[in-house]
Amino acid sequence: MKKKLLSTILAGTLLLSVLTGCGSDGNQGSTSSDTGNASGSTEEQSTQQESTNASESNDETGDNEGEASLRPETLDKITVVLFGEESPRMQELMENEFQQMFIDEINTEVELMYLPWTENGAGGKVDLMIASGQEFDACIVDPRWAASSYSKGYLQDLSEVIDTYLPDWHENVDPTAFDAYRFDGGVYAIPIGNKPTGGVYSTVCVRQDIMDAIDMDNISTLDDLTAYAQKAKEQYGLYATYELATAEYIIRGTSDRNLIPLCTGIWIDQDTKELVNFIESPEFEAAVKLYNDWYAQDLIPKDILTNTVTLPFQANMTSFMRGTCGTTLIENEPGLQSVVPEAKTAEYYIAPEKPIYKKSYENTAFQVPVTSTKADRVALFVNLLQKNTEMANLFAYGVEGTDYELIDGKVSKINTEELFYEWMIYNVKISTPTTAYTDEFMEVYKNWDDKALPALSFGFSIDYSNVQTEKAQIDSAWEELATPMLAGLKDYDSNIEELKAELKKAGWDTYIAEIQRQFDEFLANK
Known part of the structure; x- marks a missing residue:
């Protein structure tokens, strides 16, 4: 029941984009200018009237x-x-x-x-x-x-x-x-x-109408997500997603660790405060192997790396995508309903027992x-x-x-x-x-971030000035070697060693050491 309520709330949370306002700070001021002395000269009255008109204009707009x-x-x-x-x-x-x-x-x-x-x-x-x-x-x-x-x-x-x-x-x-x-x-x-941002991109946005049709009432594990994707493909011809295996909701479901992405190849362990070399992590291996399996089942589209459609989920090409603090009703549903009028969306947390983190305001x-x-x-x-x-x-x-x-x-x-x-x-x-949006949903939405914990990286921005060359080379190697793995196109076992070697050759040690230095300094000054 609690999970069902979560999905309902998330489905409504939509607001990220548009939701809930409540207060009304917006009544215009009333004109209170003195209109002048009736006994004054015509010139004085004219001057005062101009002043009054200006004041009234300001009251109407300020x-x-x-x-x-x-x-x-x-x-x-x-x-x-x-x-x-x-x-x-x-x-x-x-x-x-x-x-x-x-x-x-x-x-x-x-x-x-x-x-x-x-x-x-x-x-x-x-x-x-x-x-x-x-x-x-x-x-x-x-x-x-x-x-x-x-x-x-x-x-x-x-x-x-x-x-x-x-x-x-x-x-x-x-x-x-x-x-x-x-x-x-x-x-x-x-x-x-000014909207809640706790757990942004950590939920998966799915087709609730499909969930209802296939008699699924919750998605809380990657196995659940796989089962949903299989049925959506079989019954509706939809691919799973065009997003890579680095999607936060995927990584959230791969282990017990609480990891938050920081930059290319680096995540942060929220409990140990350590920077995690992502390609050497068990989470990377698990995510790539999941996508390898999905690709073998034809759940991953063949054009995942060449697709030119900006929002495939809204175009009714996929059955899920990343969620945004429950704002799917505004972020995704209107566009989707222009193609599939009866479509409904909802968001679910993979591993709902894990903490929710607020990475940015x-x-x-x-x-x-x-x-x-x-x-x-x-x-x-x-x-x-x-x-x-x-x-x-x-x-x-x-x-x-x-x-x-x-x-x-x-x-x-x-x-x-x-x-x-x-x-x-x-x-x-x-x-x-x-x-x-119902009043109940709005009340929950306004207090959405109350349960969110600030991520260690909240407010942290990397200055790449000292590692511009290394970053460019790492990004290039990542695009060439890691991205096809994270798309499910290349298998983990045959490609991981080459990826590690190329990143090291690109200057990985210098790159991560510089980011570690900045992050340590940031934490020391918090």
């Missing part, structure tokens, strides 16, 4: 005098890079209501530049744009990408704008969020969103490239997205009455086109949950 004063006097423009495709409704709103709100609130026009999701991450087009000096002012980024960009000198230190231009952000977001983006005393991105932030001169405007932009309930709902759901309506305090969507990413905007302090 909450207090301090915040209103942050609005720049001159109109400027910033270019923000997002990924995916701009929906027709998003384009319309960016030309009208959204754009007007940006101008009214922060006197800034916002231009969006969309790139394919395949360009998201280190080494993609965004990095090339910065290196070539192409002008843009902000782009979403995650901690690993930020660490890579920082080491290349691509990112701007935002310390000076953080205290001044994020007044509402500081009210609604935990400052711990900055920890993943701190390097050498500076802060190199502004996180957005939030995975998404806005970077500002060194080529931009508008860090203050970007900060104001991010602050606005997290200002209050009204703003969070506007940018995630659209215009009330046109794009959504409120039913018993919850959002019922009229428009289903994507606007600003819900998963990016969602903040448990201010966002309004949709009607898809």
Whole structure:
């Protein structure tokens, strides 16, 4: 019963992206300006009336005098890079209501530049744009990408704008969020969103409708996952997954140790505080042999390393993928239901008895490239997205009455086109949950991280400056030799010694020693 409840809750937890807001910090202030003395001169009355109009305008778009004063006097423009495709409704709103709100609130026009999701991450087009000096002012980024960009000198230190231009952000977001983006005393991105992150990627997201059809009520072991995958392939023609055997839910089920991934080839034992050479671990052997077996059963697709579909699970090509703190309802289900309307999703922990770890506060932030001169405007932009309930709902759901309506305090969507990413905007302090989530689920979700333990690596970022050559060679050897093993294409016994030898030749000893040094220093200063 407890496991069944967990799966129900996880299935609902969906929110990572969009879920639960509760508080409403967003009522606009009422006009309280003095309208002037009726007996004053016409000129005085005119001046006072102008002052009143300005004050009323500020009251309509700002909450207090301090915040209103942050609005720049001159109109400027910033270019923000997002990924995916701009929906027709998003384009319309960016030309009208959204754009007007940006101008009214922060006197800034916002231009969006969309790139394919395949360009998201280190080494993609965004990095090339910065290196070539192409002008843009902000782009979403995650901690690993930020660490890579920082080491290349691509990112701007935002310390000076953080205290001044994020007044509402500081009210609604935990400052711990900055920890993943701190390097050498500076802060190199502004996180957005406020959502539970305990156990992220440690759950497996499956098709609950298939679970029900095959009479399975729980998945708690890798044997359970294998049985589910076999039946899903037999009855629905779905492959198991396009993810590699390094998926955290896979490694979680391979041993009793509590391991958290750190970087290429290195995991951290949460109990002993040791860095684990992953290829020499029993977990690596177990994971590769599991995938070898799945590949032999035709559960792993032949094009696992050449597939170009960004989200095969949503495209109804696979029966499972990694979960995200129970946010599958928002992360995966909408896209999947556009292909299979009756599909339902749920998340399960492999080895549910093991601890849940919180590896980061939030995975998404806005970077500002060194080529931009508008860090203050970007900060104001991010602050606005997290200002209050009204703003969070506007940018995630659209215009009330046109794009959504409120039913018993919850959002019922009229428009289903994507606007600003819900998963990016969602903040448990201010966002309004949709009607898809029960009150019971929302209560559990808001307290989701209460049971999560901070991972040893929480807030730790690696500086690869001293091992750039070694890292490049190790990444190359890993891609060539380890990845085919982790995809199930090459067997463990025939390939492990060559992999070990090539990694050592690439500079493994120097690489792990440098990371160990930094990690020891990090732990000593915690």
